[in-house]
Amino acid sequence: MNSETFRKYGYLAVDWVADYLRDVEKYPVLSTSLPGDIRNRLPQNPPEAGESMDRILRDFEEILLPGITHWNHPRFFAYFPANHSGPSILAELLSAGLGVNAMLWQTSPAATELEEAVMDWLRQALQLPEEFRGVIQDTASTSTLCALLCARERCTRFRTNTEGPGGWTGEKPLRIYASRESHSSVEKGVKIAGFGSRNLVTIAVDEAYAMNPMELERCIHRDLEKGFVPCCVVGTVGTTSSTAIDPLKSVGEIARRHNLWFHVDAALAGSAALLPEIRPILDGVESADSLVFNPHKWLFTNFDCSAFFTRHPDILMGTFSILPEYLKTDMDRVVTNYRDWGIQLGRRFRALKLWFVLRYYGLQGLRTRLRDHLAMAQEFSNWVQKSPLFELMAPVPLNTVCFRFNPFRSRGASVPESRLEAWNKELLDKVNASGRIYLTHTKLSERYCMRVSIGQVQTRREHVTEAWQLLQGEASALVYP
């Protein structure tokens, strides 16, 4: 494709995205496709001859678009916000145009040095310890896996890396601690790194779904008595279900006392710590060994962009370093080669979009948007609390409201959990099928509930209001059919 053809279709693609950003509300948030709908419209065999870009773009709209769930719809309240923004999309375009691989400093010094710079900007913006060094990973799953591997290697003096299970010989298993509400990626990482999921000790939570540090202490003592080797604790700031905030100070003190690697998973909530009034959620991070938060979740930066920080870049590099002849460069002693800071060798130029976003909005602009989201979540939470049809299921410290339909609660009636679950599931399916909003569910203390997660760059009060009205309307229809 020559330069002029690229320009022509590039304009068309930009127009498409610009129109999409403007008109996204016309689409149903959750795709109404049924399994196979898209696949059945695609040829079974690859094309032998080339096709025109006009036809490809037409099929993009006609075939694929109906199968898209619109993560950037202002009425997308499911899972977590999947932020993109204009400046971030522009940076992704330029990054794709350059097509550099940021595996070594030499393979694009600007990619490495910009990554060092913007990661330090984020460190400052979140008031993380000065010793923290940052690297962009793809996802929090990967970042947390990196932390677990560092913990494993520090604990076994890098002998697991070389000897495998033999590195642990003569000792009982290493143990990992995380709250019952911690993200599934902790268990996944525990399995991948070879700890074994039965060595993940899930710590009980308090009534706000935050880790109970006394329980942590108790579990560690019990393990020590049994001869296990406590290795790592993951503290969660902003759990996936309800954005509960583990008490980092207490957890950190326990971690220090028992010489555990202390990893903080602030995947969603880290962004909110840009706000001085919210920053206390990170108090205690001074004693952390590593932290992850995802600018692609709530900092208006396209997926994927996971910010991983550690005060031990030496251990991180010691865990991942490989140096075959074909990757050696003259600069290896004086520069950062991010290939040794994670699992993958090849790396996209992801610092660019973070730079675009931080500069375009500035910290002030980011804070304004974050505050708006927090205020909307508080308002939604107030509506729920005042409603006779609904019940708030967890505190709302940040942008996520967990609630359920429980219409007879105010009359003191006790409805079996299974029936409440069925009602709520029915309600959730109804509002999602409307195409107007998209919510997802979770369970808290075994009780089924709906979640509203507010954080899209385009979401305004009117969108949250509409969600609430829709929920009320459908709920009323269930009560008075």
Place this chain on the structure above:
Amino acid sequence: MNSETFRKYGYLAVDWVADYLRDVEKYPVLSTSLPGDIRNRLPQNPPEAGESMDRILRDFEEILLPGITHWNHPRFFAYFPANHSGPSILAELLSAGLGVNAMLWQTSPAATELEEAVMDWLRQALQLPEEFRGVIQDTASTSTLCALLCARERCTRFRTNTEGPGGWTGEKPLRIYASRESHSSVEKGVKIAGFGSRNLVTIAVDEAYAMNPMELERCIHRDLEKGFVPCCVVGTVGTTSSTAIDPLKSVGEIARRHNLWFHVDAALAGSAALLPEIRPILDGVESADSLVFNPHKWLFTNFDCSAFFTRHPDILMGTFSILPEYLKTDMDRVVTNYRDWGIQLGRRFRALKLWFVLRYYGLQGLRTRLRDHLAMAQEFSNWVQKSPLFELMAPVPLNTVCFRFNPFRSRGASVPESRLEAWNKELLDKVNASGRIYLTHTKLSERYCMRVSIGQVQTRREHVTEAWQLLQGEASALVYP
């Protein structure tokens, strides 16, 4: 950023990329930045107030661009080709605009079903076994790690996942086999998965740098005698140093006999198997358990896009599956949820660019370009063989030529290896410093050599000719200063 502002700067960004594609030859291939050059021009602190996009784009050009190594320059002959192409960049733009997360089928049915479809197109195009199912990973490092984890779990009956080292109790370590020339990601994966690098058995290679299957058999027998548990063998099709091709048929037979997981690493070379005349490099893949090849290396698709295939999706899912309440959907029994096919939970919509590339070029268009690259490599190899100043260091089955400056060889003079290395390093640094071309080095049988890897979408014969002329000129200057 509103829609019209996005459109305005989107056009500018498209113009920039279009001009870049046209004018990339005006830049030095390898950045001439020194360590700190870029970082020193960036503010130490994040901006409080937002900045204009004009200023950001200006800084992109003025500050960052001098620090870019141009991976898509037609005279980039280093490492491996980092293919992008017009249609692929357009797809990345649209994918960034949509910003969907393809973690579950429900979170965008089109993303999952398109991925199933294009991965099957690739399977057909490479004539891989019908039972193979595909998933897009980020890099071959990740794909190979997935294969190693599947091997570990199959071998320990999923007990490592649950019990960790306890899953291996009573047995000596699991052993992994790969040729001495296999990629560093194999060792990295062996460490991450907890096998321990000393349990990676490196198999000797023949004079073409391909795995010697008799050596593999011998090592397995020796391990069995010692009580080790052979677990997995990685066959490489197209080694990183010299694109050597392990004999998959023999390796596969040995793997079957000893019940090893047989993973094929065809990261670079897989693309070439689109050509009927090259497809024999994959003969024997019928007995493989998994295979990886990277369309982002030599199939004109933007990084990242690594195609991972396995005949055991059940084992892959069994290795990675997690199902917290908040990720459950009604469709889980009838659809593919790719979150369980790899390490990360979140996933970019990467199938789109593969679809654009396969359709825009068609298999015919891709084959034409691949054939051109192979022909250029053969021609370069012929030049080397005819030159009195240079020496060919390995066979050239594909797109990579390993050679070295050895001016007195024809006169029968024996120069110490250390001196040859110094000369070649000097020559390499000189041609790279010219900004005209960028080559990297490797070592084969402990002998330092230069590599020319040909595969950029824009590379034509004139670019290869220029590389050869430059090398000849600088080499002559060394001989007759």
